[in-house]
Structure formats: C-alpha cells, structure tokens
Amino acid sequence: MAKVTVKLYATLKEILGFDTTYVEASNVKEAIEKLLKGYPKLKYEIVDDNLNLKDSYIYLVNGRNIAFLQGENTPLKEGDRLTIFPPVGGG
Amino acid sequence: MLTKEEQERYNRQILIDKIGIEGQEKLKKSSVLIVGVGGLGNPISMYLAASGVGRIGLIDGDIVSLSNLARQVLYDTKDIGEKKVFIAKKKLKSLNPNVKIDPYPTWLDEKIAPHIFIKYDCIIDATDNFETRYLINKMAVRLDKPLFIGAVGRFTGQVMDVLPHKTACYNCVFPEKEKETVEFLTRRNASMGIIGTLVGIIGSIVANEVLKFILKIGENYFNKLLIYDALNNSFSVLKVERDPRCKICSEDKIL
Numbered sequence: 001m002a003k004v005t006v007k008l009y010a011t012l013k014e015i016l017g018f019d020t021t022y023v024e025a026s027n028v029k030e031a032i033e034k035l036l037k038g039y040p041k042l043k044y045e046i047v048d049d050n051l052n053l054k055d056s057y058i059y060l061v062n063g064r065n066i067a068f069l070q071g072e073n074t075p076l077k078e079g080d081r082l083t084i085f086p087p088v089g090g091g
Numbered sequence: 092m093l094t095k096e097e098q099e100r101y102n103r104q105i106l107i108d109k110i111g112i113e114g115q116e117k118l119k120k121s122s123v124l125i126v127g128v129g130g131l132g133n134p135i136s137m138y139l140a141a142s143g144v145g146r147i148g149l150i151d152g153d154i155v156s157l158s159n160l161a162r163q164v165l166y167d168t169k170d171i172g173e174k175k176v177f178i179a180k181k182k183l184k185s186l187n188p189n190v191k192i193d194p195y196p197t198w199l200d201e202k203i204a205p206h207i208f209i210k211y212d213c214i215i216d217a218t219d220n221f222e223t224r225y226l227i228n229k230m231a232v233r234l235d236k237p238l239f240i241g242a243v244g245r246f247t248g249q250v251m252d253v254l255p256h257k258t259a260c261y262n263c264v265f266p267e268k269e270k271e272t273v274e275f276l277t278r279r280n281a282s283m284g285i286i287g288t289l290v291g292i293i294g295s296i297v298a299n300e301v302l303k304f305i306l307k308i309g310e311n312y313f314n315k316l317l318i319y320d321a322l323n324n325s326f327s328v329l330k331v332e333r334d335p336r337c338k339i340c341s342e343d344k345i346l
Binding site: 009011062063065067085087091 | 277322
C-alpha cells in the first residue's frame, strides 16, 4: 500500500484543527475510509449515510479532480497527494 | 500617451522599474469586465480604476441593500435601493475620471454574455453563485478570454486564473454537477456567511492578478488554485491541471 498525503482545507481544517495528514491506501475510497476511521468527526461532512462521497466537496489527486479520473476507485501510489475541500462560491 | 495629470496620478506605479511609463500605458489601453459588483467586485473595481485600467465593464442586476454594507465598501447607506452598477460607476469616476466605466444593469445569461464579453481583453468572475460561475467560465473559454476568478465563503477565499485551452479552467477543478447539486452549493454558500474583510483581501489579490497579467510581469495563478484561510491567515497554493476530459475546455475553440 502507498503512503499518501491528505490535505484538508476550509471547514474540514476548522473541524480538525490541522490541514495535513497521511494515510496508507491503494485508492481514494480506501484513503477516505482510513481518514474517517482516524477522524470520525469528518464523517458527516464528506460522506453521506451510505458512505458515498458527497457531491459538495472537491477531491483532487495530484491536482486533478477524481470526477475526471476513476472517481473513488482512482488508484493512489506512493507520494500521491489527495486534496479535499469545499468549493466556495460567494462574491 | 499619458497626460501630465496621469503621469503624476500614477507616479508611484511608474516609479516601479517593472512598470514605468510603458506599463502604465499598457494599463490605459486595456479593458476588463467584472461580473458581479458585490463584495469582491467592489475592491477589484476600485483598485483597477485607481491603477489606471482604461476601460472597466461592470455587470450586475442587483440593487444595494442594507446587508451588503458590512463588506461592499463602495456603497453608502444612502445608496440602498439604487442599482449597484450605476452607484459604482459614479464612485469610480469620482475616484479616477480618466477611466471609462461601462455599466450593465442586468443579470448575465447565455444570450447576452458573448456580446458583452467580446468587448473586453479579460474577464473577472466576482459573482456570488455557482450557476453564473459555470456560465462565465464556459463563455470565457469559448471566446478565448483570460479569466480571473475570485470566490469567498465564511473565512475561506479561493482564487484561480485561466488561460483558455492552455491552463486548467474552472470546470477542470470544479466540474459542474447536476442542477440540484449546483443549486445546493449556491444555497449553502449564501447561508454560510462572509467575514467583511475577506472580500477586501481576496478582491485585492484578484485585482493584482489582473494587473500583473496586463503588465506581463511576475507569475499568475495559472494551473494553480489559491486557498486562503482568514482564520489563521494561511495561503495554500495547490497545483492543478487542465483535464483532457473536461467538457468545457477540451471543446474546440468557437469564434
């Protein structure tokens, strides 16, 4: 399994009090599961009751949105960076 | 050519070796369109007008309301009920009479966008909802107009710049979801609140991005997304990439 850097911004950072953590995972789904296990407070923010990723957050793997990759099955390799944040849209 | 008045007015900018008279003339010849003259559009338009950008278009169908005044510093209490673009034009002309201001007291839609966008060198997204953000991005990409995006919510600000077909567009990073999700995101954002100072910080950064681009100096947030956190004053710059599967910017250019 690959060691992956997870960066969390905005409300997620507010909830945790820090913005960087590391998980060992081979794809995004696994990374999220590990993240929620380590930090259960994130659960209602980033996944729904069925543990599906919420549409209202942005998930990037190395700067590319997973919507254009393989969604939560997007594979992760050693040194990859998973970034999670909500889009803000106000002006 | 700069007049004597202009040379004195812009003296502190002209003194910068990377700008000089030549740079100041570039600003004078340039035109920008600001979509949304609210919290972000206020400081953006004020700094661009003050800096001597030659022509500034302002699109907003809104009127000034009391709850705007905690962050929309271009407006006074007595302006409540007035169309924002007309008040903004009056204030900006008073700040710098050399600048031409084009007010569009309307909401942006797919029909009018191309007619207005085509008249400007670059486009600024300072709007307050995701529906319009996707429309602005689509039109800017289609018309090949450099786009500068600012967004705020609570204590968070986001900034990114787009060179259509060359760097990641808004949809590459924030791909448009189905209508219900987009509406939900807009509602969530409208109800999360904004700290007044945040629009000053993010608006100033966006204006600075535009000035650098016009002057061809420094680096822009192309293929980069700034996430600013006002709670601990941290600036995080994420590298992002243009996505070959993006349905907006992988389209062929239509002129």
